[in-house]
Amino acid sequence: MSILVDSNTKVLVQGLGKTGQFHTDTAIAYGTQMVGAVHPSRAGTESHFEGETDHTGVPGRDNTYSVDLPIFATVKEAVAATGANASVVYVPPPFAADAIMEAAASRLDLVVAITEGIPVADMVKAKRYLADKPTRLVGPNCPGVITPGECKIGIMPGYIHQRGRIGIISRSGTLTYEAVHQVTQLRLGQTTAVGIGGDPVNGTNFVDVLAMFESDPETEGVVMIGEIGGTAEEEAAEFVASEMTKPVAGFIAGTTAPAGKRMGHAGAIVSGGKGTAAAKIEAMTGAGIVMAETPSDMGEAMVRALG
Amino acid sequence: MKIHEYQAKQLMAARGIPVPAGRVAITVDEAVAAVRSLIEDSGNPVVVLKSQIHAGGRGKGTFIEHPEVRGVIVVTEAIDGGVEAAEARIGELAEQMLGSTLVTIQTGEEGRRVSRLYVEQGVDIDRELYLAVLLDRSASRNIVMASTEGGMEIEKVAEETPELILRAEIDPAIGLAPFQANELAHGLGLEGDSARSFGKFVKALSDAATQLDTDLIEINPLVVTADGAVMALDGKMAFDDNALFRHREVEEMRDVTEEDDAELAAKEAGLNYIKLDGTIGCLVNGAGLAMATMDTIKLVGAEPANFLDVGGGATADQVTTGFELITRDKNVKGIFVNIFGGIMRCDVIAEGIVEAVGRLGLEVPLVVRLEGTNVALGKQIIDESGLDAVSADSLSDGARKIVELTT
Numbered sequence: 001m002s003i004l005v006d007s008n009t010k011v012l013v014q015g016l017g018k019t020g021q022f023h024t025d026t027a028i029a030y031g032t033q034m035v036g037a038v039h040p041s042r043a044g045t046e047s048h049f050e051g052e053t054d055h056t057g058v059p060g061r062d063n064t065y066s067v068d069l070p071i072f073a074t075v076k077e078a079v080a081a082t083g084a085n086a087s088v089v090y091v092p093p094p095f096a097a098d099a100i101m102e103a104a105a106s107r108l109d110l111v112v113a114i115t116e117g118i119p120v121a122d123m124v125k126a127k128r129y130l131a132d133k134p135t136r137l138v139g140p141n142c143p144g145v146i147t148p149g150e151c152k153i154g155i156m157p158g159y160i161h162q163r164g165r166i167g168i169i170s171r172s173g174t175l176t177y178e179a180v181h182q183v184t185q186l187r188l189g190q191t192t193a194v195g196i197g198g199d200p201v202n203g204t205n206f207v208d209v210l211a212m213f214e215s216d217p218e219t220e221g222v223v224m225i226g227e228i229g230g231t232a233e234e235e236a237a238e239f240v241a242s243e244m245t246k247p248v249a250g251f252i253a254g255t256t257a258p259a260g261k262r263m264g265h266a267g268a269i270v271s272g273g274k275g276t277a278a279a280k281i282e283a284m285t286g287a288g289i290v291m292a293e294t295p296s297d298m299g300e301a302m303v304r305a306l307g
Numbered sequence: 308m309k310i311h312e313y314q315a316k317q318l319m320a321a322r323g324i325p326v327p328a329g330r331v332a333i334t335v336d337e338a339v340a341a342v343r344s345l346i347e348d349s350g351n352p353v354v355v356l357k358s359q360i361h362a363g364g365r366g367k368g369t370f371i372e373h374p375e376v377r378g379v380i381v382v383t384e385a386i387d388g389g390v391e392a393a394e395a396r397i398g399e400l401a402e403q404m405l406g407s408t409l410v411t412i413q414t415g416e417e418g419r420r421v422s423r424l425y426v427e428q429g430v431d432i433d434r435e436l437y438l439a440v441l442l443d444r445s446a447s448r449n450i451v452m453a454s455t456e457g458g459m460e461i462e463k464v465a466e467e468t469p470e471l472i473l474r475a476e477i478d479p480a481i482g483l484a485p486f487q488a489n490e491l492a493h494g495l496g497l498e499g500d501s502a503r504s505f506g507k508f509v510k511a512l513s514d515a516a517t518q519l520d521t522d523l524i525e526i527n528p529l530v531v532t533a534d535g536a537v538m539a540l541d542g543k544m545a546f547d548d549n550a551l552f553r554h555r556e557v558e559e560m561r562d563v564t565e566e567d568d569a570e571l572a573a574k575e576a577g578l579n580y581i582k583l584d585g586t587i588g589c590l591v592n593g594a595g596l597a598m599a600t601m602d603t604i605k606l607v608g609a610e611p612a613n614f615l616d617v618g619g620g621a622t623a624d625q626v627t628t629g630f631e632l633i634t635r636d637k638n639v640k641g642i643f644v645n646i647f648g649g650i651m652r653c654d655v656i657a658e659g660i661v662e663a664v665g666r667l668g669l670e671v672p673l674v675v676r677l678e679g680t681n682v683a684l685g686k687q688i689i690d691e692s693g694l695d696a697v698s699a700d701s702l703s704d705g706a707r708k709i710v711e712l713t714t
Contacts, residue, residue, distance in 0.1 A: 093549060094552060094553075117549045118549060119520055119547055119549045119550035119553075120442060120520070120522070120547050120549070120550070121479070121517060121520050121547065121550060122550075123447070124442075124447060124448055124449065124479045125479045125480075127447045128447075128448075128478070128479050128480060143649070155649065155650050156649055157648075157649040157650070157679060157680055160649075160679070170595070171595065172593060172594060172595020172596065173593050173595065173649065174591075174592055174593025174595060174596035174647045174649065175593065175595040175596050175599060177647045177649050177679065178596065178647055178702070181647075181678065181679075198594060198595070200442060200444050201442070201444065201447045225595070227594075227595050227598060228598070229444075230444040230445075231444070231445060232444075232445075235445070251599070253595045253596075253598040253599040253602060254598040254599075254602065255602040255605065256583075256598075256601045256602050256604075256605045256610075256611060257598055257601070257614070258581070258583065261581050261614075263579075263581065263594055263597070263598050263614055264579040264593075264594025264595075264597060264598075264614070264616040265594045265595070266548075266549065267444070268594060268595075268598065272461070272462045272465070273462050273466075277602075293606065294599070294602070294603045294606060294702060294703045294706075295596070295599045295603070295702050296603075296701040296702045296703040296704070297703070
């Protein structure tokens with residue numbers, strides 16, 4: 001088992017510009033079932049992808065791929081033609097929230113929004129639109145979701161992952177890679193790694209993903225990586241204390257970040273004394289989460305938490 | 308992006324939100340020239356001279372060059388001496404303020420140079436309230452925050468007397484509903500005309516927040532005047548940088564003299580740079596990893612000189628610009644490059660480093676930690692370049708090494 005995505009997930013890509021094109025190629029090479037693209041100006045054509053797969057030499061797997069991905073004008077048409085149940089959004093920021101709503105209008109199970117720089121007000125509206133839809137949004141401004149060996153949706157490097165028993169949730173892209181890499185080197189591997197994104201308004205939060213990992217039989221422990229800004233980590237700590245039976249390891253970035261400054265991510269800001277790293281570390285430690293002092297110790301912290 | 312008080316008031320006035328009459332001045336003559344019409348039009352002999360900088364606490368702040376002068380001054384000379392006396396006083400004060408350095412609790416010791424003044428009509432204040440529109444991240448919507456404790460620091464009110472803060476969530480599809488405005492007015496103890504004026508005010512303000520894509524609008528204080536009118540005595544606005552593409556009139560209000568040169572240069576190059584006070588320069592890919600790198604430097608006993616995120620798809624050129632920004636900071640005694648190449652390839656970073664050092668020279672120790680895509684090739688490029696760089700196996704290893712080399 002895993003959460004959110006697996007080998008049955010059929011994925012559409014929304015926005016087949018340079019970035020969308022590049023990452024669709026790496027997703028196909030990884031073995032993800034990419035079934036179509038939505039890009040109105042190229043509707044009715046196909047986009048060709050070919051190359052060596054990531055599992056070249058693995059017995060029973062293909063060494064090469066050659067795919068003609070059909071391009072559609074709308075998500076609705078694409079879903080009707082392909083049976084897609086998930087999409088990934090690479091659409092530029094001014095139009096990305098609309099793309100998310102379009103995916104939800106077709107009642108996809110999952111939308112993963114990679115786009116960075118979507119106006120907050122657009123996300124506020126999109127989130128309200130999603131409230132009565134069955135669609136789960138992950139992101140925006142996130143690396144994506146991966147279930148190793150089955151499905152990679154997003155911009156993370158596939159090869160650092162290894163199928164295993166640890167769930168990973170993070171607001172930061174590169175810190176997710178650090179955690180994944182360490183967990184792989186310790187031979188624990190991952191069930192699923194989820195980047196929830198660095199924006200102040202996002203679709204899925206720590207608590208949502210923690211609950212999914214708690215009920216996933218294959219996941220034995222969770223690494224949770226937060227950063228300054230907001231109170232999502234504090235809410236997650238409460239959830240861990242009251243609802244989680246599985247061990248959780250954690251890390252918070254931004255202890256040295258000055259107040260009132262946005263640290264790269266739109267959501268990473270300490271304002272009015274709220275959202276400090278100290279408060280988050282205290283809440284998480286209090287909830288029994290084993291905290292890593294530096295990102296280099298995240299894997300070790302997971303080992304300690306597993307006991 | 309932040310703007311000045313007078314600009315926020317212009318944006319409010321354009322949306323029918325009541326603000327006192329005022330004139331901006333960049334010279335002493337302009338400040339003096341504003342006085343007569345403000346006094347004659349309002350019928351109030353009091354005028355207020357306000358320094359315009361992007362920082363709060365101006366009323367209690369003082370100038371380095373003139374410690375006896377505060378950042379905001381109420382000029383009452385016209386009450387006894389007529390308009391001419393007020394003009395003389397404003398002239399004298401403007402002379403001292405313009406070009407001088409204002410230090411407030413928010414500017415740091417170095418203060419900010421004042422190059423714009425705002426001359427505003429006096430207002431007879433009956434009550435001071437607090438009003439703001441900002442994002443509630445847990446609710447994923449904007450909220451209106453209001454309090455009877457106007458003129459106070461709202462963080463302090465929130466901590467000491469949270470029951471004095473009222474909140475109303477703004478539904479993005481509906482806007483602030485009339486009943487919510489009524490609840491707020493009632494909660495603030497407003498009645499009759501004042502309650503009605505407040506209702507219109509808060510509705511217009513919450514609509515302005517949506518129309519203008521603000522991160523924050525804060526009116527502190529919002530005043531009820533002696534004759535029952537509701538008016539923004541101060542006004543602070545900050546905007547969502549990601550939405551500026553659809554607000555040219557706001558973008559044109561940008562005052563670059565209020566922004567850090569290095570941060571501006573970084574933004575132009577597509578980098579995220581924030582200068583800090585320490586000695587270890589850091590160049591990192593990814594915001595979370597960049598913060599964590601700073602934290603780890605601190606943990607092993609030094610202070611980071613900056614936050615620098617070169618992003619997920621940086622080019623060799625951007626790495627060079629990043630290096631330039633770091634070495635421009637004279638406090639930097641060592642540089643730590645920490646890259647986990649996912650999409651970004653380690654060989655591209657390595658080429659950028661070699662090129663930057665070739666062009667700019669290197670006078671301080673350099674530690675490089677590369678991990679991820681094409682790491683072997685990246686390390687090989689650094690080794691073969693003959694660059695005097697120490698390589699590290701992990702973030703903590705790298706942080707320890709750079710701190711040892713600089714102490």
